[in-house]
Amino acid sequence: MANIGKLANVIPITSASGAIRRKSAAEAEREAVAHNLNGQRLGRKGRDTRDRIIAAAQDMLAETEDAGLVTLSEVARRASIRIGTLYLYFADLTELILAVLEPVMATMEDEYVHLVREYWPDAELHDRALTFVQAYFGFWERHSRVLHLRNSMADRGDMRMLEHRVRSAIPVMRLLVTQMDSRPMERGTPTSSMATALMTGLERVATVMTDNKITKVLNEPVNPMDYLLEAEARLFELAIRDQRRHNQPV
Structure with a gap:
């Protein structure tokens, strides 16, 4: 298990407002939704594709007891897109799971x-x-x-x-x-x-x-x-x- 205390000593934990002054999760999420990884602004179709990828990952997690089976290729298949299209929105599995964790x-x-x-x-x-x-x-x-x-x-x-x-x-x-x-x-x-x-x-x-x-x-x-x-x-x-x-x- 990761050592919470050890890393807590590295991450800033105090400020006047009690907030961590890096880019907020909400700001990061707005940026992620606004553009794909090529910097192209997402229209309605692009946002729908991104949402469909996240929904496919959520469905996989809900259906399998072994979360280790969640892979980008399987998520792409379930979202009915090519793996190359998925990489326009998420650079790796970590980025995708962080998006699932956001809500x-x-x-x-x-x-x-x-x-x-x-x-x-x-x-x-x-x-x-x-x-x-x-x-x-x-x-x-x-x-x-x-x-x-x-x-x-x-x-x-x-x-x-x-x-x-x-x-x-x-x-x-x-x-x-x-x-x-x-x-x-x-x-x-x-x-x-x-x-x-x-x-x-x-x-x-x-x-x-x-x-x-x-x-x-x-x-x-x-x-x-x-x-x-x-x-x-x-x-x-x-x-x-x-x-x-x-x-x-x-």
Whole structure:
């Protein structure tokens, strides 16, 4: 599994607005939709072709349990275009999967990130944490195949996928630091390290428990997921409570 904390130390994570000041995903998406890779402006037909390619990749991911079977040649066949035409829109598989991920990641805020924005009172820490980890796991369940493909590509050394994986965790890590009554997230502090450890553990649980091969091995009369999410919520509660105590002014 990729080391979220290590790469988080390389990627800028703070700014006045809390945003990463590179070209935004929305800006990149608008540029991608506006032009093909030859720089030609896309008309309606070009946009339809691009959308058809993305839809074919989405269909493949929905139909196969082995995301590794998704190939550009098969996507082109399903989209009823030549492979050369596909390369006018996507330079490689990474670019295509990033396009598939775009609408998925756009739902993060509504699905689980907003749950960390509101301060969790001490008396409600466990319940708030449990609601959050359940929502995060639900997000993973709904989109597990494309997220597993992203992570497997990142684990094989695809830096664009590794960056995507880390960047998707940073907003919650930053908000967790705020929950701990600390300053805005800075690299290398005990609080930021705690936030990194919490999100790394939660992602690992979601990754393992949405892996069909692993869940078949863990086929038991009682589904262990409820216990795991309860345990994750407890870890969040204890970590936040502990950091709040340490971060209180003397």
